[in-house]
Each structure stands twice: as C-alpha cells, then as structure tokens.
Amino acid sequence: MTTVARSATGDEGTDSPYALSHLDALESEAVHIFREVAGEFENPVILFSGGKDSIVMLHLALKAFAPAAIPFSLLHVDTGHNFPEVLEYRDRVVDAHGLRLHVASVQDYIDRGVLKERPDGTRNPLQTLPLTEKIQSEKFDAVFGGGRRDEEKARAKERVFSLRDEFSQWDPRRQRPELWNLYNGRHAPGEHVRVFPLSNWTELDVWQYIDREGIELPQIYFAHEREVFARSGMWLTAGEWGGPRDGERVEKRLVRYRTVGDMSCTGAVDSDATTLDAVIAEIAASRLTERGATRADDKLSEAAMEDRKREGYF
Numbered sequence: 685m686t687t688v689a690r691s692a693t694g695d696e697g698t699d700s701p702y703a704l705s706h707l708d709a710l711e712s713e714a715v716h717i718f719r720e721v722a723g724e725f726e727n728p729v730i731l732f733s734g735g736k737d738s739i740v741m742l743h744l745a746l747k748a749f750a751p752a753a754i755p756f757s758l759l760h761v762d763t764g765h766n767f768p769e770v771l772e773y774r775d776r777v778v779d780a781h782g783l784r785l786h787v788a789s790v791q792d793y794i795d796r797g798v799l800k801e802r803p804d805g806t807r808n809p810l811q812t813l814p815l816t817e818k819i820q821s822e823k824f825d826a827v828f829g830g831g832r833r834d835e836e837k838a839r840a841k842e843r844v845f846s847l848r849d850e851f852s853q854w855d856p857r858r859q860r861p862e863l864w865n866l867y868n869g870r871h872a873p874g875e876h877v878r879v880f881p882l883s884n885w886t887e888l889d890v891w892q893y894i895d896r897e898g899i900e901l902p903q904i905y906f907a908h909e910r911e912v913f914a915r916s917g918m919w920l921t922a923g924e925w926g927g928p929r930d931g932e933r934v935e936k937r938l939v940r941y942r943t944v945g946d947m948s949c950t951g952a953v954d955s956d957a958t959t960l961d962a963v964i965a966e967i968a969a970s971r972l973t974e975r976g977a978t979r980a981d982d983k984l985s986e987a988a989m990e991d992r993k994r995e996g997y998f
Contacts, residue, residue, distance in 0.1 A: 707893050711744065714881040716865065717844060718748040721826050721879055722755050724869040728826035728879075729786070729819075732758040733766075734774035735944040736901055737830030737882060740890055743899055744881060745828075746781065757784040759827070761815045763807040764791035765925040765946040773902040786822060788814035805926020806948040816852035819876060826869065828879045834886045835973055844883050850874035887942070887974050888967050895960045906963065907940045907955045918951025942967075942974040 704712060721728050730745060732738045745754045760774065778785045790810050793799040799810050819827060831842065843859050845867045860868045869877050882890070894901065912919040912935065913928040920927050922934050925948040939952035940963075957963045 707889065707896060710885055710889060711747070711893070713865070713884065714741075714744045715748040717867070717879065717881040718745050718828075720867055721828070721869070722749070724867075725826040725877070727822070727824050728756045728828065729759045729822070729824045730754075730756050730828040731760070731830065732774065732778075732785070733760050733944070734770040734777070734902060735830070736890060736894065736905060737832065739777075739899060739901060740893060741828060741830045741881060742777070743897060753782070756828070757786060759786045759788065759815075759818060759824070761788045761811045761818075762790065763811060763946045763948070764789065764794075765807055765923065765948045767902075767904055767921070767944060767947060769904050770902050770944055786818060788818040790814055804948075806946075807925070808945055808949045812852075819852060820874075824876060825871065826877050826879050828881065830882055831880050832882050832885050832887070832890075842878075842880060842883070844880050845869055846878040846880065847871060848876050848878055852876070854878075888964065891960070891964050891967055895964060902944070904941050904944060907938050907958045909936055910939050910952065911936050912939060912952055919953070920951055921947045923947045 730738070730741060732742055742754075742758075745756065749755065758778065762771075774785075777783075788811075790799065790807050793810070793814055794801060799813060801807075802809065818824075833842070841856055841859070842854075843862050845860065845862065846854060847858055847860065848854055850872075862868075871877055885893075893899075911922055913922055913932045914920075915927065915929075915932060919937060919939055922928055925946075927948070928934055937952075937954060938956055940955040940957060941950060941952050944950055955966060957966045
C-alpha cells in the first residue's frame with residue numbers, strides 16, 4: 685500500500701512516506717536557523733512587536749528548543765504610537781513564557797531632544813537610532829527579524845544571515861552566498877548579523893501556519909469595527925500622532941489589519957474576515973503585498989525601505 689503525504693491544506697504531495705509538507709519544510713528550515721544561531725553566536729535577540737510575523741518567529745523559537753527555554757531575550761522598538769491591543773498581547777506573551785523583554789523607546793529619544801517629530805507625524809523612520817543604539821549597548825551579535833522576501837523588493841535582496849557593520853548599516857555588496865543551507869555568521873568586533881528565519885515564507889504561508897498550529901493573534905488581525913479616516917488611499921486610525929487633519933473625515937468601518945506597524949503608518953483594509961479560514965481565503969485572492977497595500981512608510985519614496993535598511997533599520 686502506498687503512503688501519501690498530505691500538506692497542511694490537505695493536498696496530496698509526494699508518495700514518499702518520509703516527505704515533508706510545504707509548511708513542515710518551512711518550519712524545519714526556520715528551526716535549523718534558530719539552532720544554528722544558538723551555536724554560532726554569544727548574545728542573540730529576537731525582535732518581537734506582537735505582530736503576526738514576530739509571533740510566528742517566537743513560536744518557532746519555542747519549538748526549536750523545547751522543552752528547554754529559548755536562549756534569547758526579546759527586543760521591541762516602541763514608537764509610542766503602537767496599537768494598545770498589540771502592546772497588551774506582547775506583554776501577556778512575555779509573561780506567559782517568562783521571557784526577558786528589552787524596549788527601545790522612540791519617545792525617550794524625543795523627550796531628550798535627540799530625535800525630532802516629523803511633520804507628517806509618523807515615527808517609523810525614527811526607529812533606527814533607538815534600535816541600533818540598543819543593539820550596541822546590549823552587545824547583541826545576532827538579531828532575529830521577521831522580514832520575508834515577498835514583502836518588499838529591498839527585503840527580497842536580503843540573505844538569511846545579513847551582515848551589518850559597526851554602525852549597523854547594510855551594504856548589499858557584502859552579502860554572502862548561502863549554498864545548501866550553510867550560513868556564515870563570521871563578523872568582526874562591533875559588527876552583528878541580522879537573521880531572517882521567515883525569509884522564504886509568504887504571507888499566505890504565515891497564515892496557514894498560524895491556522896495549523898493554533899497560534900493566538902491580537903484581534904486587530906480580524907475584521908472589527910473601528911473609527912478610521914482616509915489618507916493616501918489607506919484607512920488610518922485616528923489618534924494623537926497627527927490624524928485626522930482638517931478635511932479628513934472620521935468614519936466607523938468594518939476593517940482588519942494585514943500587517944501591524946504603528947497607528948501613524950499602518951493602514952487597515954476593508955474586510956469581513958472574522959475567522960482564520962476567511963482571512964486565508966482573502967489573502968489567497970489578493971494581488972497586493974501586505975506592505976504595498978497598507979504601509980505608508982514604504983510610500984515615502986521608491987527606495988524608502990532600502991534607504992532605511994542601509995541606515996540600520998530592518
């Protein structure tokens with residue numbers, strides 16, 4: 685009798701009884717990356733914001749080292765304009781797993797006069813200095829990020845192990861070949877490596893994995909009524925960060941978020957998807973990437989993301 689492997693969605697795969705499904709293969713790769721970093725580096729940290737990609741990344745890290753505790757702490761760059769429900773989720777998960785959370789606060793830098801508010805109210809471009817200084821002060825030599833190659837063209841250029849210089853800057857000319865899942869973590873004193881375990885995942889992969897694993901998410905990812913206003917083709921949440929302006933009308937709509945940055949740069953999408961199955965069906969039918977559809981910070985210029993990456997942003 686022939687054994688047939690089935691994917692997470694129930695589709696038949698190869699007839700080998702030892703074959704991995706698509707999601708199993710992605711999970712296995714990510715677990716390998718986490719263990720590789722644990723073996724190569726002295727002081728890694730996981731960027732954790734309470735967004736879906738960082739949630740999946742933490743879930744994978746917990747799997748990689750179970751039943752032991754994960755050998756990494758967490759780091760969040762808080763802009764001060766984050767969604768309250770996402771921050772509540774972040775703190776609850778940290779407490780549930782007994783993890784250590786480092787917070788780099790953009791507001792602290794503004795209060796000290798080191799950074800200035802932007803005229804457009806968005807603070808996402810202001811995250812770079814708090815992030816890079818926290819990496820330097822805590823001497824993190826590897827920093828896990830949830831970036832995926834399908835999100836944005838600058839991220840598509842990134843290797844799984846991405847070397848950053850002593851100023852945390854990224855030079856695409858220093859990218860190293862990564863053949864046969866062999867990763868080169870060599871770096872000079874003061875340099876560090878950004879690590880992307882979800883590089884080869886897509887948005888749909890992430891949602892199907894969340895469904896398969898039964899991972900809890902902040903309710904902001906599912907359809908709910910919210911007061912929003914239109915700007916630059918997106919529905920933004922009203923708040924003290926600088927919206928709405930004169931002429932921008934607040935209205936209550938049924939929306940959800942595909943990606944979560946902060947209130948000043950992340951747009952909601954019209955949606956009635958209140959369940960995982962409905963969200964997955966919506967994503968499968970979409971022809972726009974999540975960042976292309978809902979992130980104002982990526983619309984600042986044609987090369988906005990790559991410019992920020994060169995300066996030290998993720």
